[in-house]
Amino acid sequence: MLIPCLACESRFGPDEYFNACSDYNRGMDLVSWTCPRCGNRDDLRVLPGELGFGYPHRGRFDVHDRLRVPGLRRQRGDLRLDISLDRACWRVATRLRQPA
Numbered sequence: 001m002l003i004p005c006l007a008c009e010s011r012f013g014p015d016e017y018f019n020a021c022s023d024y025n026r027g028m029d030l031v032s033w034t035c036p037r038c039g040n041r042d043d044l045r046v047l048p049g050e051l052g053f054g055y056p057h058r059g060r061f062d063v064h065d066r067l068r069v070p071g072l073r074r075q076r077g078d079l080r081l082d083i084s085l086d087r088a089c090w091r092v093a094t095r096l097r098q099p100a
């Protein structure tokens, strides 16, 4: 299964795609994704069996587009999100922010 970049339409295998995730935002339940090809940055939500793309709206994130990724699983941790697919696993850490 190949997962496309929504900006440049390059397609990536799961390993390349999920290694490009960074900074899990637990409050919004989002990960940042930077396309290794075109550098486009997107926020996405990892859901069981699919990826959700959308826009922040009034402090929430509304999913508008869903991309099915059969077998995709997720587990939320305190400061990270674990993503797994088949026997592979990727860990996306939360970037610590300085308290305001």
Ligand SMILES: [Zn+2]
Binding pocket: 005, 006, 007, 008, 009, 010, 035, 036, 037, 038, 039, 040
């Ligand atoms: Zn791209």
